[in-house]
Amino acid sequence: GAVVSQHPSRVICKSGTSVKIECRSLDFQATTMFWYRQFPKQSLMLMATSNEGSKATYEQGVEKDKFLINHASLTLSTLTVTSAHPEDSSFYICSARDQSALSSGANVLTFGAGSRLTVL
Amino acid sequence: AQSVTQLGSHVSVSEGALVLLRCNYSSSVPPYLFWYVQYPNQGLQLLLKYTSAATLVKGINGFEAEFKKSETSFHLTKPSAHMSDAAEYFCAVSGEAGTALIFGKGTTLSVSS
Numbered sequence: 353g354a355v356v357s358q359h360p361s362r363v364i365c366k367s368g369t370s371v372k373i374e375c376r377s378l379d380f381q382a383t384t385m386f387w388y389r390q391f392p393k394q395s396l397m398l399m400a401t402s403n404e405g406s407k408a409t410y411e412q413g414v415e416k417d418k419f420l421i422n423h424a425s426l427t428l429s430t431l432t433v434t435s436a437h438p439e440d441s442s443f444y445i446c447s448a449r450d451q452s453a454l455s456s457g458a459n460v461l462t463f464g465a466g467s468r469l470t471v472l
Numbered sequence: 473a474q475s476v477t478q479l480g481s482h483v484s485v486s487e488g489a490l491v492l493l494r495c496n497y498s499s500s501v502p503p504y505l506f507w508y509v510q511y512p513n514q515g516l517q518l519l520l521k522y523t524s525a526a527t528l529v530k531g532i533n534g535f536e537a538e539f540k541k542s543e544t545s546f547h548l549t550k551p552s553a554h555m556s557d558a559a560e561y562f563c564a565v566s567g568e569a570g571t572a573l574i575f576g577k578g579t580t581l582s583v584s585s
Contacts (some may be wrong), residue, residue: 358515386572395562396516396575445515449570460570463508465515 354380356448358464365436366472373431373467375446381426382448387419390443390466402429436471443468474499474565478576486584491535491550493579495563498544505546506564506573507537516562522546523569533557558583 355378365371375385383404388396400421401409408421418440420432429448433440445466453460479494497503505522520531527539537548546563560580564573 384570388575395577398572398574401572447573451570461573463516463518468513 385429476576
């Protein structure tokens with residue numbers, strides 16, 4: 353089945369540094385990927401939609417200069433948390449859309465295992 | 473626009489008892505509905521999905537859900553709970569296949585022996 357890999361699974365960084373999280377579709381092409389953020393004991397909040405070859409679409413209230421998204425290839429989207437602060441500490445999860453699954457009835461969206469960011 | 477409401481942030485059952493997790497949805501178009509399970513510090517695992525085919529959907533691990541349009545509900549059930557079912561469960565909706573999912577706030581399921 354479709355597999356989405358996220359890396360790193362855990363990262364600890366100092367306040368003020370930038371952190372990059374990768375989301376890769378391993379066995380399918382994903383023209384669209386979605387980035388979510390999950391605070392402890394809370395639900396997943398959609399941050400942005402990442403489209404291959406074009407700018408990401410951010411949800412209201414999400415700072416696009418803070419959370420840089422790049423989707424340079426059909427299998428890779430990256431989320432960079434710039435100048436991270438402790439309030440950015442969270443669990444970040446991506447999901448990738450398998451366009452070919454739309455017609456087959458298979459599961460279209462596959463989620464990564466998530467990346468836990470801790471900013472000290 | 474779509475939204476889901478999960479009734480009950482915490483459900484506790486005994487091992488072997490019926491599991492019922494409630495989800496009501498709101499959608500301006502025919503919805504796609506999903507149930508996911510999340511174990512601590514892990515990602516999401518798809519339990520089942522409704523995509524306008526059969527209204528009774530069977531998923532993995534013995535879970536099933538029934539789509540009831542008249543009640544705008546998509547409740548998740550399992551006849552007999554196992555200790556391993558203890559986790560966080562999320563109901564999600566989208567208005568079109570392959571679009572971003574909107575998640576409910578989640579329900580924590582506890583199973584006691």
